[in-house]
Amino acid sequence: AFLAALTAHSVLTTWLVLSPVRLVALAAPGFLPLRLTFSDPASEVPADLVLFHVLLPLALEHGRAGETVARACQRGVVLVCKVAGLHAWLVETERLTGHAEDRANHHQHQHQHHRADTGAGAPGGVPVTGTRASDGAAAGTGPARPCAMAGALALVRAVCVGLGVCAGGVAFAALLLAAPLALGRALLAASRAPLQSDLYACAVGCYALWVCAYTLTALRSASRQRALGGLVRAAAAQACALGEVVLLAALWLGLVPLLVGVLFELAVMSPLRTPLGSSPVLLLPQDWAIGLLYVKVAFRLLLLPAMQGHPWRALVLEALEAGLPRHHRRVLSRDVLVPLLWTLARLLAVPYALISCVLPRLPLTARSHALSRRYAWHLALGAALATRLLPALQWALRSVHNSIRDDKYLIGRRLNNHAKHEGDTSASYAPPSSSSAQG
Numbered sequence: 001a002f003l004a005a006l007t008a009h010s011v012l013t014t015w016l017v018l019s020p021v022r023l024v025a026l027a028a029p030g031f032l033p034l035r036l037t038f039s040d041p042a043s044e045v046p047a048d049l050v051l052f053h054v055l056l057p058l059a060l061e062h063g064r065a066g067e068t069v070a071r072a073c074q075r076g077v078v079l080v081c082k083v084a085g086l087h088a089w090l091v092e093t094e095r096l097t098g099h100a101e102d103r104a105n106h107h108q109h110q111h112q113h114h115r116a117d118t119g120a121g122a123p124g125g126v127p128v129t130g131t132r133a134s135d136g137a138a139a140g141t142g143p144a145r146p147c148a149m150a151g152a153l154a155l156v157r158a159v160c161v162g163l164g165v166c167a168g169g170v171a172f173a174a175l176l177l178a179a180p181l182a183l184g185r186a187l188l189a190a191s192r193a194p195l196q197s198d199l200y201a202c203a204v205g206c207y208a209l210w211v212c213a214y215t216l217t218a219l220r221s222a223s224r225q226r227a228l229g230g231l232v233r234a235a236a237a238q239a240c241a242l243g244e245v246v247l248l249a250a251l252w253l254g255l256v257p258l259l260v261g262v263l264f265e266l267a268v269m270s271p272l273r274t275p276l277g278s279s280p281v282l283l284l285p286q287d288w289a290i291g292l293l294y295v296k297v298a299f300r301l302l303l304l305p306a307m308q309g310h311p312w313r314a315l316v317l318e319a320l321e322a323g324l325p326r327h328h329r330r331v332l333s334r335d336v337l338v339p340l341l342w343t344l345a346r347l348l349a350v351p352y353a354l355i356s357c358v359l360p361r362l363p364l365t366a367r368s369h370a371l372s373r374r375y376a377w378h379l380a381l382g383a384a385l386a387t388r389l390l391p392a393l394q395w396a397l398r399s400v401h402n403s404i405r406d407d408k409y410l411i412g413r414r415l416n417n418h419a420k421h422e423g424d425t426s427a428s429y430a431p432p433s434s435s436s437a438q439g
Helices: 001-029 041-062 065-084 100-118 130-139 143-193 200-226 230-275 284-302 311-322 325-361 365-428 434-438
Strands: none
Touching: 001 143, 041 200, 065 143, 143 200, 143 311, 200 230, 200 365, 230 284, 284 311, 311 325, 325 365
8 A cells, every 4th residue: 555655646746746847947948946045034024924824825715726726627638538539438527416317317218219219120129120230241250340440449549538638737737837936926026026935926926817817707707698888897897896805905914914013013022122212113024024913813813702792703704704795895994994993093193193292392301201202102002901991890890889789689688578577477476474374
């Protein structure tokens, strides 16, 4: 078993990895080797976070790459079999989906009718005519030779199909390696992005090809159902939807993590590495990467069952399950994105406005000014946290007060009822007096 597995994996590696790489190297000598090293960690490490924490999870969850590759392989095999004349030997799609029994019964029924129609006068239902019998007797072994030739021709065709499938697999793997990489390199060079690794180029090229394929598929389906005017309107609607999705992605993956990272830098990192009298230096790529991690952790925590009562949880779950149609995009923007951006902008802008406009007008010492500049964002975060916690604390104290009041009332009623019950019992069972005893 080990030798068989080793042989199979060696053949697959040679077929789908080594041969496509050799083909790409022969077709484009300057295309290889790949550049997989970091040249600018300040810009490529955040891109690494986007690739492994955003793009790959989205592609694995919603891209359906396995179905696309399987469909492409199926169409390639069908095309090769049609060229070789072996299309009738393929297993039909309906048999794979569970209709094999119905189709087999249908073919058997048709075959029985055909035998009944053609062989009604022959014993056993075998049609024998005089011309065919005389031809077979005259030829002797004539009917066996065409069968042998047909079997040899079928074998040659099967070998041709196998060779065509192998060659097509090598060409498809080479195209799958070269096309996204070349397109990604061209797009990154055109945008002048400081990303030199081919890992990011391949990711950008794959997403660009996916967008093109999705657009062409949508236009094809719309062209079958609508006229030219409807097709133009459908293309405009798809373009608007794509622009809206790109804008939301830029806000969710760009602006929100950047604001979170800058706030973390000013509140946590700046007091640790910046002297008291110096101004903090913000590294925006690093702040954005830290903010992206915090946003991802926050959304994972939001999806926990313990956050069942949070108002954002239901909206995020609906968006994850149903995708991003127009309704969900507007609801997420109105109820989640806008309040979040407003809160982050207020936490950053209010302390900066106080430091820049109010503090210089106050008669404070230099050390007081420096301390105010350093801890202004801490005070803003404390105030925001207090505004969130005070209503919850007030509700908790009110609940405790009401619970104590209700318990005190119930205990008082029990004591009162117990005292009345004891009084009634002592009155009904009173001991006889001394006068009655003497009498």
